[in-house]
Amino acid sequence: MEExxxxxxxxxxxxxxxxxxxxxxxxxxxxxxxxxxxxAARAFLASAQFRRAEEGFLRxxxxxxxxxxxxxxxxRTLQRQSRLxxxxxxxxxxxxMDPRPEYQEAxxxxxxxxxxxxxxxxxx
Numbered sequence: 001m002e003e004x005x006x007x008x009x010x011x012x013x014x015x016x017x018x019x020x021x022x023x024x025x026x027x028x029x030x031x032x033x034x035x036x037x038x039x040a041a042r043a044f045l046a047s048a049q050f051r052r053a054e055e056g057f058l059r060x061x062x063x064x065x066x067x068x069x070x071x072x073x074x075x076r077t078l079q080r081q082s083r084l085x086x087x088x089x090x091x092x093x094x095x096x097m098d099p100r101p102e103y104q105e106a107x108x109x110x111x112x113x114x115x116x117x118x119x120x121x122x123x124x
Contacts, residue, residue: 001026007039016046034063038070045077053077068097076106084114 003022010019020043023036030036041056057074060067075090091107 001030004036004039007043011039011043011046014046016043019043020047032063034060034067034070037063038067041070041073041077045073045080048080050077050081054081066097068094068103071097072100072103072106075110079106079110084110084117088114 003026007019007022007026010016010022020040023040023043026033026036027040037056037059041053041060044050044053044056054074054077057070057077060070061074064070071090071094075087075094078084078087078090088107088110091103091110095103095107
């Protein structure tokens with residue numbers, strides 16, 4: 001899959017919109033390929049298209065519910081949308097599936113922000 005490798009390279013070089021252009025034909029022809037959807041979701045996230053990133057990570061999880069990275073990235077995407085409780089749920093699952101330090105740190109960050117919000121609103 002030459003388009004896939006090209007899109008990966010473009011994303012690594014911080015060109016997410018170009019990566020999405022390269023992925024467009026694959027998203028049509030490889031609808032059951034979790035790797036294609038994951039790369040597209042990462043490109044949407046990198047280009048601050050949070051709703052589309054969320055849809056992409058959810059599609060990956062439909063195809064492969066055990067993908068801990070997709071759960072982590074979905075959590076980060078939800079966090080960027082200020083949907084902290086939903087983000088915490090996804091980050092908890094990611095950390096339970098694979099206790100990587102970055103997953104634990106993200107979970108701690110979101111949990112702390114939820115606590116801060118609760119303090120500011122009087123526990124609501």
